[in-house]
Each structure stands twice: as C-alpha cells, then as structure tokens.
Amino acid sequence: MSQVNEMQAQLRKVAAELLENDTVGYIIGWGATRFPDRTTPVFIHEAKDADKLMWNEYCVNGLAKYVLDDKIKAKKIGICIRGCDSRAINRLIIDNQIKRENVYLIGLPCEGKADKIKCGKCAHKNPVIHDVLIGDLVAETPVTDRFKAVEDQEKLTSDEKHAYWKGVYDKCIRCFACRNVCPVCSCKECFADQYRVGWQGKQNNSTENWNYGLTRSYHVGDRCVECGECERVCPMDLPLMLQNRKMLKDINELFGDYECGLSEEDRAPILGDYDLSDRDEFM
Amino acid sequence: MGDDHVCTYDKNPLIPQVCKIIFIEQETPDVKTFRFQTLDGKKPFAPLPGQLGMLSLLGTGEAMFSITSQGEDYIEISIKRCGLLTEALHEAEVGQLVGLRGPYGNHFPLKEAEGLDLLFVGGGIALAPLRPFINYVKANREKFKHVDILYGSRSPEDLVFKRELFEAWPTMPDTNMHVTVDKGAAGYEGNVGFVPTYMEELAFSPEGKMVVLCGPPIMIKFCLQALFRMGFSKEQVITTLEMRMKCGIGKCGRCNIGSKYVCVDGPVFSMAEIDELPDEK
Amino acid sequence: MSVIKEWEPKILVFTCNWCTYTGADLAGLNRMKYPENVRLVRVPCSSRVNPQFILRAFMKGCDGVLVCGCHPGDCHYVSGNYFTRRRFMLMQRLLEYNGVDPARFQARWISGSEAAKFRDTMIRVSKEIKALGPNTKFREDWYVKEAIANEPSK
C-alpha cells in the first residue's frame, strides 16, 4: 500500500511539473468522489490542482476515451494510463483517431484494481507505451485462462447457446454504456443511433438487443484491447467480454497470435486486412 | 400565448386518424403543398392560425408541421424536402393514406393583434405558418389596420404560395406587399436582396405595429437586429420556434427550451417570452 | 379441398455481380433447375455484404443466408473477396457461438462458369436448411408467428 501512496505522490509531483512548464494543457486522471471506494475521471488544468489526482486500487475507470472529446487539441493532453489504457491509446493512434504527438502519456504500472472481473485476465500490467513512468514496472504473469470461459461456452449445444444469449439480451436495456465507454468505439456516428435509416430498431427486445450486441462485438472484436470496460459499466452486469473474447479466440486460431494495441506500429485491424495464405473454408 | 388549446378529437391524443391526400401542388422545386381530408370527406381537425399537426407516413415516421391553410373539408400542409420522411412524402400521390393527429400547440395572438398595424416577415418555407394568419386577416380585414407583408426566398423559383403572393394578398385593402429574393433570375422584376436589408430599406415605423417573424434562424437573427435598430421593442415581435418533436402533447421531453415545451407552450412566442428562456436553439 | 402446402424455407443468397450472379445466369440459360425458395440479391462484390445484413436477414424471417463470390484471386476488385473470407469465417463462428446452426449461414466461391456448382450448392443448402426447419432464433416475434403459421402440421 505504501508503494501506491508513493506513486500517488510522484504522480502529483510529475503532473504539477507538466502543467507548470506547459508541456500539457491539462491532465486526465482519477479523482475523489463522495465514496472512498470509487473514483471519477478528473481533468486537471492547473498545477495547484494536481493534488486532486489519485492513485489507488479504486482507479478503475478507463480514461483513453476522453482523449477523443477534445476536438481542438490546442496543447498536448496529459493522460494517466495503465496497461489497458496504453493499449487503447495505441489502438486510437493506429486507427488515426489521435496523433501520438497530441498526447503526453503518464504511465502507471498497475497491479490490478478492485474490479476483479475487469482485471482478472490482464496480461499487460505495465503500460506498453508511455512518456514518463511513475513508480517501477511490475512483474507480469502470462494469462493461462484467457479463453477458458469461451471454451466452456463453446461446449454447449446450439440450443443451450441460444438460450444463454437470449437470456443475456433479454436483460439488456440498451443504455449504450458499453459502446460509449469503449475506447475503440470511435465512430463519429454509430449504426445504433441510425434508427431512421433502419440499422437498428428502437424497440427493446432480445432480438434488437442481440442485433446491437452482436454487431458491436463483431465491429470492435478485432480491435478489442481487453480492458473490460464494457463489462464493468454494464448496469445489468451482462457478460460482454464473453462475446468479445470469442472473436479474439477465433482471430488467434485463424490468423495467428494476436493482441491488440501492443505498439504504435501494430498491424491493421484483422478485418481491415487480408493475407493471401489465409485459410479458405468456402471452396 | 393564447391558452385556448383545441383538440378536436376526444380520444387518445397520440393515436392518429387515417386521412387521405386529396390534392398535391408543387410550390417550388423542393416544396409541395398537400391537402388532407378524412376518409368520410371531412376536415381532419380545425386548427387556429399557427397550430401544428403531426403527420405520419405509417411505418416511415412522424413529423410535426404547421398547418398552412384549411378549407371547409380539408387542411393543407406545405412540406419542404429535407429528410427521410419529407423525402418519402414528396413521393406520395393523391389518394395515398396517411395518419394525422392534432392540432397541437398555441396559435398566433389573433385577439391581441386586433386594431394594430401588422408586419409579416417570412423567409423561405417559413411563410407556411404565416399564411393562415394572413388569410385570417384577409377574412377579417376590418379588425386590423394597415398590413405589410415582407417575404423573401433564395430565388424567384423558390417563392412559395405564388398565387397568394402576387394575386390574392396584393388586392387586400390597405396592404403593401414586399417580395424580395436573395438572387434574381431572368424574368424576375422584383427586389433583389436579403430580407433584413430590404426591411431596413423599407423603414417601417414601430408605432402601433405588431411584427410576426418566421424564417430560418440566421434570418431571424438579422431581422431582429434590424427591427431593434428601427425602434421596435421585443414585446412587439412574435415568432415561432422549432424543435424536434415526437409526442406533440408535452410529454416526451425533447422539445423543451428551459421549462417550456415548444409543442404545447409554443410554437408561437413573443420575443419578450423568448428572452426569458435559456439560450438553447 | 385444401392442399396442405409443404413448408419451404426462405433462403437469402447474396451473389457477387461478376462471378456468382453470372454463374446463376448461366445456370438459367442452361435450363438448370434449382429450388424456388432461394432468393438472390445481387451485390457488386461479396465484400459489399455487411455482416449486419446477415443478422437483419435472420431477424426478419430468413431461415438461411448464403454469401457467394468470386474465387480468391479472381475478384473483379482485386482483393474484395479476401476481406470477405476473413469477415465471414469469423462471422460464421460467432453466429454458431450464439446458437445459430452453422448450416444456416454459409459462404461459397462460385465463378461465372460454374453453373453446375451454383445449382448443386443451392440444392444442397436448400435441403440442409429444410431439414433444420424454420429458424426461430433471434427472429422477430412477428416473423416467428408467421413461421409457426406456415409450419407443416406434423
């Protein structure tokens, strides 16, 4: 715990310096709420406010998405990133959503947060990209059960699978929290908002919800950085990563080992690319 | 403004009645006027000048339009092609069945306008809400004093309701018509220039006058500046507001500006009332 | 006397303009017979087919969907069908994972000269889907009712 406190002190110091010497316009980090076991994203504009930044086991929220809110980018945006956020930032850079030079990355090695479901299968505890590192890198252990839940699911019969997912999508209230929090959901206009065009019906039933859920999983599947934010924010606690990881598992099996956003020069998204030697099942 | 809302059917206000398109007129390249009648040949409802109707192309969508005219057994709505629904409406033919519900909203202050000079200022399709008011004045000419009608559009071919503009309204007693276009064309001999500029050239006197102003936001903005320069007060200026609407009965939530719902508290507001509302347009 | 009509599946086939559609045309010219329950939608390229078309098709009452395009290497647009290949290999697995029988969504390469392959594929797919019966999974209620109404009485 004391090491965490040290990191928080160092984070505040670095943040104050960055703001003082005008390296960044503001810093996106975590700050206090009314509740000791929750933090909220904060936007620190002045050095004197750097003490509002927090670093503890409750810094759960992903922050990468907020970079997209700033359309002007007059100055660099400072942003606190953990392993998952760093992969998301990389992904946004590859997808031409942000430019590397517009962000200043404050890396924070992370031992996992209070949300065990979100952080349970984390393979990259250290930021894979950063401009400054707070604290020391932590030991990373390979994840052996990345696709365990997917494999279990695959063993079900067709009808069992359908019953399972129908149950899931029956519960969905389509609040779009999963989409809005997802760092790689960066479309300017989502298909799910185009009711008038007809990509998505606005009625809430398991069929329309499935249409939304499956399309979203498929659309972000090849760019998913496995931050688990969708699952964390779901007010109905739906197992959304179970759908996303199925895509990742198949991608790994069909197109080779794949983890998204590990570097700035990462490969194009799997579905935005092809290889002549890809397996062919449609002959 | 006026409190007397009229809903002509006593049943569920969210359920439209099936109506028939009995006449379509191409006003301009992108504006058509549609005439609607119930299946038993009656007027769907009796709107007051300024009131709205919710027109539904079953299965395609619903949208709110101002009722631009009415007869013994029909009402008329003028529609500019600008989105999915209006696109589909422009494809419609005489005889097609649609859903119609209303009337919604308040209406122009007919009583308050009595005994005053009136200045109607309209731009583009926004003559549509003014038209029933002007025709009301025409029918009750003795109740009102001098009338000026200033109307402008992008080009001569975009002028709507040409029959009224050039035939019916100019023959009204004690009435001056001022038509202008942003850009002239061959064969057009009227004034060329923007509405606010033309308005200042015409130099209306604010004395005992009520201004009814409808048009695109940018025109409203510059017209207001011009009017205030001429000495008009915001109490003298009446306009209509527009927001996205779904229910029309003040429930669904999206057409609010501050605590007012445009669908029931509007669409007609005086500038003085609008000034009280948060700046959200 | 009423004739009890046998249940026929609704099968939607997306055919690429340059190969499969031509192949289907050739099949027609040669008077080859293929099932009437197959409905073709011509698309410029098999990669034009948005995976959501498939979801929507199932939702709106199709019992099977097939995407057909040029053989790899033969794409009119050089690389379109390579994208198709990746896209639908993943889509097929994802649909199966969601409980949709894999036979209900298939993809095949059929060239402009393969009229017989077109016919055989249509016959085979139609037979497979007929054996599976009406799809009720993730189908809109309205179309489920329709499917039940048209189902053969056992």
Add this chain to the structure above:
Amino acid sequence: MLLDKKRLKEALAILSRDAKVLVPMEVDGVAKFTPWDGQKLPSLDMINTTLPPKDALFPQTEKMYNFTTGPNAQIAEVQGTEKQVLFGVRSCDARSIDCMDKAFLTGTFGDSFYSKKRENLTIIAVGCVKTGPFCFCDSMGLDPSSAPNADVQLADLGDAYAVTAQTERGTAVLDQWKSLLTEGEGDAPKPKCVLQVSVPEDFPKKLMGMFEHPIWDEVSKPCLGCGTCTYVCPTCYCFDINAEKHGHEGTEFRCWDSCMFSDYARMAGGHNPRPSKKERVRNRYLHKLAYFHEQHGQLLCVGCGRCVQKCPSNMDITRFIDMAGEAMNNG
C-alpha cells in the same frame, strides 16, 4: 393493523387473485419488480432494485397502435390493461410515481396510455428499515419510512408489518386481507440517509439563473453520454415514438429514450440544439432540479441513488447539487 410476516405469501396470493402482483426480486442477477411467482418471498431486504418500477406504468417498449398501409390503411389502438399491484415499493419509488403522474396526467393533454395503467395500479409501499450507501431521499424532502401517495403503507416491525390504508383503494386491500390481519400497532423504524445533501433555499430558481455558468463544463466532462442514468432513474419519463413494419402491417410503439443520447434532439436536416454532452448534461440536471419544479412545484429527483450507483464514470447528482449550491453562495 398488523400482518404477520409468516402470512406474507398468503397476502400476496390474495392480491394475485385479481391482479398481476409485481414484487422486488432478483431475476437472473438483475433486481427489479417482477411478477410474483407464487412461491418465493419477495426480497424486501434489498435496499433498491436496480431497475425502477416505472416499467409497470411506462414500459420500456409500449405498443400504441397497429396499422396497415396501402389503399385500405387502418389504425387500431392497442387495447388491454390489466390490474397491477406494485408491492414493496420504497418511498423514493412511490414518489417517483407521483412525479410521473404529474408529468403524464396534468397539462393540456393527458396521456391515456399512462392513465389507463395508472387507474389500474395499486401501490403498496414498505418503509425502509435501513438505508443504502447511495440513498439521499431525505435530502430531497422524502421520508424513507413513509410514502404519502401509496395506497397501503407497510412498516417493518421485525416479525410483522404494521399495515395502514392511505386511500380508498388501500382500504379495499385491507378488506381483502381481513382474515390475515390482527389488531395492533407499533413504531416503525425511522432510518436516516447517510448521504446528506444540502439543497439551498430557492435552489431550482437559482439554478435556472446558472444556465451559462462554467459549472456545466466541469460537471459534464466525465460524462460518456450513455443512457444508464436515465434508464435506471425512476422518474425519467422521456420517450421516443417509432414504428416496426412488416410489409403492409406494422405497430407504432413508444419506448424509453434518453436525453443523454446524441440523436435525442437532432432535427431533420441535422441541426442539433444540444450538440455536445455539456448541453445534454445541463438539460438533464436542469430538468430534474429546475424545470420540473417550475412546472409542477417539486423536484424530479427522489433521491433513490440509482444513477449515482450505476454511472459508468461515477458522476454524482448529489455532488452536483453541492457544487451548484457552493457556486450560488459565492455569487
């Protein structure tokens, strides 16, 4: 009158005879008001359901009318309402129904879909024994132990509920329960909320004056623009109207909509009067805390704490009220 807790099932069974009884229960991991299955005891210990009871009066998707298109186009209102009992409603949720009554039943037009359901609804409230970490109803002027607009008020006395009828309909319920009730009374627990918010005097009016205040930039920044807060809110009643079409037939339905969505206010032609999350967050908070108060004389927030609990970025309306109050004090 007292109702022994052991006889709760019997009491519910009596209500179930001529009405659909909705009770708080966890179904598949989601706590909500759900039709009583006749077996399990309702989870009256849980503080608040995840989903509010508004679904009973204002379903997420509600069919309005069926239509056919073409030369014989027809429109037919979807009929049919059943009697419903909302059992085990907390004070906050009971007040939320009061708010929705004001929204749907007053004004120029009444909403007949709502009013039909409302006329057929009996509310049986239960006073809170304890409050949850996110509850702040007493700051919003409610009493966690009593719901004035409920038909029947239950107070938890440990082994039994003290039962009080508050309306005619409530008296009818007590009549039905006659054989189960015993004489007696007791003091209901009077819990206080841990989370306290100080709502300054004249708050709604002052907040109206803060339309251009920089506070909106600050509070809206963490917002992701999802609809979680509005969908778990018991008083959010905004809706959208849409159609589902199958060939020449179709159904027009209304469904929950969220003022936090980008397309909520966007007009044909693309103009959006509330283009960014700042305007949308402002509109939501002002509707809850100012506009509704101006229209109906009460706040549209009942202090249930659901939005505080469920917000993905942990935004907090209580914190906003405090911040706004502070800004008011600082002029």
